[in-house]
Amino acid sequence: AIDYGLPRADDAQEEFLVTTYDRLAAEKDQKDWRAEFIAARVRQFGDKHPHVAMAWSLFGASRLAAGDWKTAAECLSKSLDLQRSALGDDHPEVAATLVLVAHASRLAGDTSAAVRTSADALTVWERIVGPNHPGTLEAVDVLASARLQAGERDGVPALLARLCAADGSADPVRRAYHLVRLAELTARKDKAAARANVQEAMK
Numbered sequence: 376a377i378d379y380g381l382p383r384a385d386d387a388q389e390e391f392l393v394t395t396y397d398r399l400a401a402e403k404d405q406k407d408w409r410a411e412f413i414a415a416r417v418r419q420f421g422d423k424h425p426h427v428a429m430a431w432s433l434f435g436a437s438r439l440a441a442g443d444w445k446t447a448a449e450c451l452s453k454s455l456d457l458q459r460s461a462l463g464d465d466h467p468e469v470a471a472t473l474v475l476v477a478h479a480s481r482l483a484g485d486t487s488a489a490v491r492t493s494a495d496a497l498t499v500w501e502r503i504v505g506p507n508h509p510g511t512l513e514a515v516d517v518l519a520s521a522r523l524q525a526g527e528r529d530g531v532p533a534l535l536a537r538l539c540a541a542d543g544s545a546d547p548v549r550r551a552y553h554l555v556r557l558a559e560l561t562a563r564k565d566k567a568a569a570r571a572n573v574q575e576a577m578k
Contacts, residue, residue: 377415383426393433401441409434409450428457432472435479444483451476470499470510477517486525493518512541519556532560539572551576 383389393412400408413430420426435451438444455472462469473496481489497518500511519534535557539550554576562569 377412380415380419383416383419386429389426389429390433393430394437397434397437397441401443406446423457423460425457425461428454428461431457435475439475439479444479448476448479448483448485448488451479465499465503467503467510470496470503470514473499474510474514474517477514477521481517481521481524486521489521490518490525490527493521506537507541512538516553523556528560532557535560 377392396408396412400406412434413427416424416427416430431450431454435447435449435454438447438450451472455469455476458466458469458472473492477489477493477496480486480492493514497511497514500508500514504511515534515538519531519538522528522531522534535553538553539557554572558569558572558576561572
């Protein structure tokens, strides 16, 4: 059906097709099937079209859900390049994809790429929507995790404190997690503050 260039009905159908195609490609160990799918979409819409970017993004999301971090980062990076070309750097879709690329890179063990990309994502999110938008805070979270994984502790307590202050009562489990991470990092320098954070997390 894809080879015949049948019309693309909507985003929901595309997600279904990509997810199915990706699963079959993984089961049959036919990674080039993903490239064939993309090639078919390029023939239909052109190599810079948003539908092609979305297909790469959907493949990335599918690989992320499957735990194939390296492939997920590669697919999402290809989507990011097309999004930037079409939308520019200061666009929420670009910022959101930057966070996903950073997250996948971190899980794949490429911490330097994760730190760099999540820092870029944070800069874009702050510029377009401000410091307390959920997208901005997600970038802060990924940046803190990437820096810790890379062994870079400088600035991480400030990032975690920012998350703790922003979480409020909206997501108490997430706030508790951030409080415990903050306590772990600050325990040597300020045991009283660390203890207070752990007690707050337990509440």
